[in-house]
Amino acid sequence: MSSVVNAEPYRIKMVEPLHMTTRAEREEAIRAAGHNTFLLKSKDCYIDLLTDSGTSAMSDAQWSAMMLGDEAYAGARSFDNLWNAVEEFYGFPYTCPTHQGRGAEHLISQILITPGQHVPGNMYFTTTRAHQELAGATFHDVIIDEAHDPSAIHPFKGNVDLDKLRALIDEVGADQIAYINVAVTVNMAGGQPVSMANIRAVREICDEHGIIMWSDATRLAENAYFIQQREEGYADTPCAQIAKEMLSHFDGLTMSGKKDCLVNIGGFLAMRDEDILIKARELVVLYEGMPTYGGLAGRDLEAMAVGLREALDDDYLAHRIGQVRYLGERLIEAGIPVVQPIGGHAVFLDARAFLPHVPQDELPAQSLAAEIYVESGVRAMERGIVSAGRTKTGEHNHPKLELVRLTIPRRVYTNAHMDVVADAVIAVWQRRASIRGLRFVYESPTLRFFTSRFEPLPVSPLPVHEGTQEEHALAH
Incomplete structure (x- = not known):
């Protein structure tokens, strides 16, 4: 095995241009997608970490x-x-x-x-x-x-x-x-x-x-x-x-x-x-x-x-898993809660700890994935209550893990892309208190995370208190 495991064990022969959208364009895109990252168009995603399935670069x-x-x-x-x-x-x-x-x-x-x-x-x-x-x-x-x-x-x-x-x-x-x-x-x-x-x-x-x-x-x-x-x-x-x-x-x-x-x-x-x-x-x-x-x-x-x-080559695997670890360690250094130890194909954000003010029935992982996209154009995936589906009697399954998956395609992105992803997640982390949950507006009966649609929950009204009309107007 090579002693150099941080550099890519390959040379790049062909490139695919990436397009960065504006925040306003991303806000419109996520609304059109029903706050479901699966329903976003690929062209609107700057760095696509939805899945490692079928997204590898072939040799x-x-x-x-x-x-x-x-x-x-x-x-x-x-x-x-x-x-x-x-x-x-x-x-x-x-x-x-x-x-x-x-x-x-x-x-x-x-x-x-x-x-x-x-x-x-x-x-x-x-x-x-x-x-x-x-x-x-x-x-x-x-x-x-x-x-x-x-x-x-x-x-x-x-x-x-x-x-x-x-x-x-x-x-x-x-x-x-x-x-x-x-x-x-x-x-x-x-x-x-x-x-x-x-x-x-x-x-x-x-x-x-x-x-x-x-x-x-x-x-x-x-x-x-x-x-x-x-x-x-x-x-x-x-x-x-x-x-x-x-x-x-x-x-x-x-x-x-x-x-x-x-x-x-x-x-x-x-x-x-x-x-x-x-x-x-x-x-x-x-x-x-x-x-x-x-x-x-x-x-x-x-x-x-x-x-x-x-895929069984030792140098390839050292780089592949090392890149996932690189992203995970950057997030851990910033104090962001992730699943540890870092796994093999993705970094998983702990949405419960990231958004402790959002109850699980308000779909915190789904909301967090949407917010990361709006922040940066980085597309991630929910792996929590939405993915868990319902019981045979119709109640939500409530998994102990409520996660957002940042999935790294094989041989596709460099560590510079991982830095962009880390910076985006850190920016969302810094404004996490303002993020609210979602609710279903359409729910697919089978494997609902693929095609369901959501909308943000309304902002809670301010508490009623004694005061003049002018004070109420200023409060609102």
Whole structure:
């Protein structure tokens, strides 16, 4: 590994101009978007930190590979290239491509879940839980308690709480658990990793009870890097080797290639059981396309095959996670409350601590994300009560974490951009007392954070007091 980890481990060949809007233009844009950053137009966003999904900059090797894409409807060699890459780097003998990660989530939920069963996981992810519930399962959070505390310092806050998992098995019976889904890393906890020791321990429990162990492996390369940096015995082990060992404990995985495969579209299921592969191929024909392309062009398969290799490079990972840490440390130095330790793909602002005067039912994270955009043109994402949705009886879910995610696309921005972001958040922090909450004006029934619309709550009236007409007029 290079001794220089602060400089980008690449040269820039092509640039895309950025356009800075005025504050008045941003105020109008956020109103038109219903104070939902998902509904902003990309052209109105100066630095876009909405997501790291599909927003990576591809390499020259990936662009070159795209020119070799085999666009045959069936049996394309581009599928063979992806299949071979997954087997070589992830260790799974079978692969079924999908158009993106949630396509893979849908397929595995339909295959493994019988209505009425239970799915434990190390904190929910929005689309994963939605597919599990639509298939008739009940989700159970079995992550360690530290994950729900933004200020708790723990090297592996994504770990499964083994006692919680055993208690659920005792309560519902192993035969009523469809599978356990272990995310590496855990997005909703702040991009927090899972240790190798914890993965092994979960595997032992699954073997003891005959439970399938699956992974949401969307950010597996970042998880491997954290193991290398934080877990005893791995300091001198390449991240690619750590990732393969990590995945050796799972029966299969869902993958959104739009993250750690460094592409703009794509995903897949990978598994060891040929029976699951056969069922996945049956469903992929119905929902995605032929089993050899899964809703993707051959050029997309080629880019993903190259990208999953590149994402496991140690120098790339040191820079990628170092850039996220750089932004987080700037905010911590300014006294801004963020989830700690800093995660792998984003800096998460603690909206509860940032806006303590805004109750959770007044959507503080959604309000904070909108304010950051108005301040600077930086687009962030809510990860709190809006993302958590409603219970089956219609009440808001009230997550312990009420966060705003500043998500860093891979190989896209420099640290100078991170300084702009930090300065913007600091400016909002300095005027935080003036920020008020939001309320729904339109609420989507499913995954509401994508398309719901909001408006600011009215300013509370001034208290009535004795005085003359002139005094009242001056007061108002």
